[in-house]
Amino acid sequence: MRRSLLQSVLLYACVVLVALFTAGPLLWLVTMSISAPTDLTEVPLRWIPSEVDFSRYQTLLDLNDGSGERFLSALRNSILTAGGATLLALLLAVPAAYSFSRRNASMVLLFAFLATIMMPPITYILPLYSTFSSLGMLNKTLTLIVVYTAMLLPFATWLMKSNIDVLPIEVEQAAFMEGASTAYTIREVVLPLALPAIAATAMLSFLVAWDEFFYALIFTNDLSAKTLPVAIADFSAGRVTDYGVIATVGVMATLPPAILAICFQKFIVSGLVAGSVKG
Template sequence: MRRPFWQSLLIYCSAGLILMVTLAPIAWLVLMSVSSSQDLITVPLPWIPKHWDFSKYAQLLDMTGYITENPFLMALRNSLIAAFGSTLLALVAAIPAAYAFSRRNGPMALLFLLLATYMMPPITYVLPLYTLFSDIGMLNNPVTLIAVYCTMLLPFATWLIKSNLDVLPVEVEHAATVEGAGTMRTLVSVVLPMIRPVLMAAAMLSFLIAWDEFFYSLIFNSDLRGKTLPVAIADFAAGRVTDYGLIASVGVLASLPPTFLAVFFQRHLVQGLAAGSVKG
């Protein structure tokens, strides 16, 4: 049955409004990043820059010197190390944990206890973690953030993967067992290929959580050796004279890695999140 014209018009108008509200801040951020300082202090602000200025990007991406002398590149490196490292370790631990809870009757009380740690306010763990990392000399180190972020990502990834394992037919795994495959062989050769979309979704969402994390990065790092991009952006805005164009440029560059990953894994992300929504 064909949809009435007014319904189609309402759907397209609603979609256009959502698209405009979503993209308008991003478009304004990009325009700010290429506007001159004079344009940004003009009242009223011009919608289109009178003088296009790309010098902020050249300043941030300056690779002529040592990376340790460039705050943005140093923070970018630390963010990539922390986000990719914690995501990888969280998935390596979450996959067998989710399989144990779903297929080997792992105690659900333990799973809920794991989730309870994820729901606790981050400030609860700051003092003991800071004391521990200070005693072992691990402050101002992105490896420290990998360890801390894993405590946040592991419960989330375990629950997401388990919810998708619960809806998979167990008969396929029984067939593999009859053929002589052990638990690890069944998990690697049979289960993982079937849950590839949810693994992509868990990896993508875990990376975004680690990439955007601000609190722990601020507390455990006091110099460029371990600061990540969220803290570096705050530092750019902490001076007496705020360079809004520079801050906008940092925001644009910082949003590129997660944007590329989201576009690349979009199909897997939707499939993975929807796979555990129905049963049977």
Template sequence: MSISSPKDLTTVPLNWVPSELDFSRYVQLFDWEDGSGKRFLMALRNSILTSGGATLVALTLAIPAAYAFSRRQAPMLLLFLFLATIMMPPITYVLPLYQTFGNFGLLNNIITLLAVYCALLLPFAVWLMKSNFDVLPVEIEHAAFIEGASTQFTLRRVVLPLVAPAIVATAMLSFLVAWDEFFYALIFTSDLSSKTLPIAIADFAAGRVTDYGVIAAVGVLATLPPAILAVFFQRFIVSGLVAGSVKG
């Protein structure tokens, strides 16, 4: 659809193979001077900042938290409370969050989405990282402690290199969750300065005259960043997910 001419898209019966290739929509979307291009590029920027930033912050907090649950006997009740927050329907949190962010003047701000996505990703990241810490032999850490290493040094120089595949897998899955999130982005954003790609795609379909070719082109471009990351880090993703699946 993204490379089909408008005539091919409206022909009955549908032409599955375009009669001619039309790449003008992709050129249009990368043209800052064009209205559609500006909407797409700003939404792409916002999605990268919110998804990447939320993933980075969530992992930074989740790794020491997961290590505490796995190795320092932190209360499991607290972990289940974390998980309970993502079991509730998202609409449950909308009104209190909207009022809180409104009181602080943070509505229609990517900082708001960053905070919400961090809260959304943190329980998932903690749980997944904990399962990988659990299967790591504790004797490796004991050996480092005997040599006089501190907990911080052991975590940074001994444990983290061993669970690197799990970190990559957690980062990828967290990034995808934030990248595809629609509901909170729809509620808390209202203009180009903060809208993300899922909202931009919906906006392209909301006009009086819908260009399905442009919508298809935006959809193709929106899938490229996570697809490229998945291809490059596929080996780490598979090994990271499997590492925490069994114990012993």
């Protein structure tokens, strides 16, 4: 009995430590965003704000303010680039993964795809920059969508293939025996069964594209195409850095991925139920 109680206490203690380790930085970011500027420069550091100030959030949501215009423009660009790249990557990854899993496509080709994301990003900068410059596509959201799609496609294909491998092939064979085409089978049979995998792949792909900084920094130079990671760096580039504003931008930047994660969590559960095969 004592041993069981001790194990339970240790288990809950570990859970609390992991929760604090995970949520601690985010809680401090929120605290910084509502603290007065003097609180953030005091020595020793003031952990509890002397006053609660939400004016920075109002400023970032105001289009008539320079900081607000920069933030909202970067937010729009991040949603467009991450969302567009995720959608395109999934549209290409699902049939590609099906080919590797069910049509015995060469695994050498798949490993060649994976090798492209193992190289340091800087190795691709010169040819990509030269190509996009010659096509007049620098500083455009479409350029980032193309780059991010190419970056996400190998990862999404590999993840989808691993999940399609474990799906019951008998259901697909039954559809083929009824005269269904491959496209119809993928759309009506495979996709419903693979909904949890699609949701997980979409969520992870979106987060990778959302947080990408290097390519966005190189290929963009003004508000028309800059994404949030680059905008956050711009907020900290002045002579006098307002740490509260940077923290506020960071908090606001975490909201779309957090909302997406919550939505996909429910979608994965519903997908597991919807993907069940009736006997």
